[in-house]
Amino acid sequence: MKVGFGEQFTEHMVTLYWSTATGWTGRPQVVPFGHLSISPATAGLHYGQVVFEGLKAYRRKDGTLGTFRPDAHARRFQESARRLAMPELPEELFLEAVDAFVREDGGALPADAPELSLYLRPVLFASEATLALRPAKEYAFLLMGFVTGGFFSDQPDPVSVLISREFSRAAPGGTGQAKCAGNYAGAFLAQQAAADAGCQQVVWLDPVERHWIEEMGGMNLFFVRGSGAAATVVTPALTGTLLPGVTRDSLLILAEERGYGVSEERISVSQWQTESEAGVITETFACGTAALVTPVGQVRDGESAWVIGEGKQGPVTGELRAALTDLHQGRAADPHGWVRLCPSLPS
Structure with missing residues (x-):
C-alpha cells in the first residue's frame, strides 16, 4: 500500500x-x-x-x-x-x-x-x-x-547524498541537539541543492572546520567497516550540534548485542571517501524514526563522487533493520522494555 x-x-x-x-x-x-x-x-x-x-x-x-x-x-x-x-x-x-x-x-x-x-x-x-x-x-x-510507509519508500532502496559545503545545520552552543522547528527550516535550501544535484538527501559537516561528518538531513549516519562477524559499526559522536536520535541509540545497543564492534568517533569526508574506495567502509546507512534504517549507495562532494560497497543495502544494514522491525512488530523479544503496549482499542 x-x-x-x-x-x-x-x-x-x-x-x-x-x-x-x-x-x-x-x-x-x-x-x-x-x-x-x-x-x-x-x-x-x-x-x-x-x-x-x-x-x-x-x-x-x-x-x-x-x-x-x-x-x-x-x-x-x-x-x-x-x-x-x-x-x-x-x-x-x-x-x-x-x-x-x-x-x-x-x-x-x-x-x-x-x-x-x-x-x-x-x-x-x-x-x-x-x-x-x-x-x-x-x-x-x-x-x-x-x-x-517509509520516509523514502516502503522498501529500503539506497539513497544518494550530497555533502553540503555551503551551509551549516547548527553551531556550537546553538540548538543542534534540540528538535526545534528552526533547525528544519534552515535546512531546506541545502536540501534543494541536493535535489538539484540529483541526490535525495544532504549530508551536514561540522560547522567549525567543515571537515567532519555529522548527520544526514534529519537523520543520524552510521558506517560499517569490514564484513561478517568482524564488522564494526561506527557513528559520529554527539557533539551538541547533532541530534541525539532515539533510533541511533537503539541501533548502537542492537549492534553490540549482535557481536559487532561499536564505536562513536569523528569521521572526515576524505576518510569516508578513501575508506569506501579501499573497501574498508563497506556500508553506510542513515537512521531515524521516519527513515528507520536506510542504506546510502552513493555520495557526491562537488565534482567528486563515490559508491559505498556495491551501491546497495549491505548485510549489516539489513540485519540491523530487521532486528529493529522485529521489535516494532512483536516478532522478537523485548528485553529492554522499549515497546509500550497501547491500551485496548475501542470496539
Whole structure:
C-alpha cells in the first residue's frame, strides 16, 4: 500500500495547555482534528519557540499496537523545550497523551499492512499573543498523527547524498541537539541543492572546520567497516550540534548485542571517501524514526563522487533493520522494555 508521508491525518488530536499562572492545566484531551484559531501576534510565529517530536506506533503480529520508546522521546522533548526556555512536559503527561491518541485513532492502522506504521507528531509552541521579546507565558501542546510507509519508500532502496559545503545545520552552543522547528527550516535550501544535484538527501559537516561528518538531513549516519562477524559499526559522536536520535541509540545497543564492534568517533569526508574506495567502509546507512534504517549507495562532494560497497543495502544494514522491525512488530523479544503496549482499542 502506497501512503505519502505527512499528508493525510487521522481524525483526532490531543491537546494540553500551560501558562505561568496555572502550569499544565488538567489532563491531555482528545478532540477532533481541526484548524487552530490563533492571534497574528502568537509568539511562536515570530520568535520560533516551537519544538516537536516524532515517534511511531506499530501493529504487532498478535494484532495489538505498540509505541516504540515513547519514554525516550518524552525525555528528548523535555530537553528540546529546556533549550528554548519553554516549559517541560512531564513524562507521565507525554505518555498519557500518546496512549490517548493511539487508543482513539490506532484503528486507522491496517491489520494486513505490516510495512505501515502510525506516525505521532507531538508539538509544543508559544501560544501567547505578544511580541514582547521574551519567553512566552502561554504554550499549547498538540499531538496529531498519520499512517505512513517509509520516509523514502516502503522498501529500503539506497539513497544518494550530497555533502553540503555551503551551509551549516547548527553551531556550537546553538540548538543542534534540540528538535526545534528552526533547525528544519534552515535546512531546506541545502536540501534543494541536493535535489538539484540529483541526490535525495544532504549530508551536514561540522560547522567549525567543515571537515567532519555529522548527520544526514534529519537523520543520524552510521558506517560499517569490514564484513561478517568482524564488522564494526561506527557513528559520529554527539557533539551538541547533532541530534541525539532515539533510533541511533537503539541501533548502537542492537549492534553490540549482535557481536559487532561499536564505536562513536569523528569521521572526515576524505576518510569516508578513501575508506569506501579501499573497501574498508563497506556500508553506510542513515537512521531515524521516519527513515528507520536506510542504506546510502552513493555520495557526491562537488565534482567528486563515490559508491559505498556495491551501491546497495549491505548485510549489516539489513540485519540491523530487521532486528529493529522485529521489535516494532512483536516478532522478537523485548528485553529492554522499549515497546509500550497501547491500551485496548475501542470496539
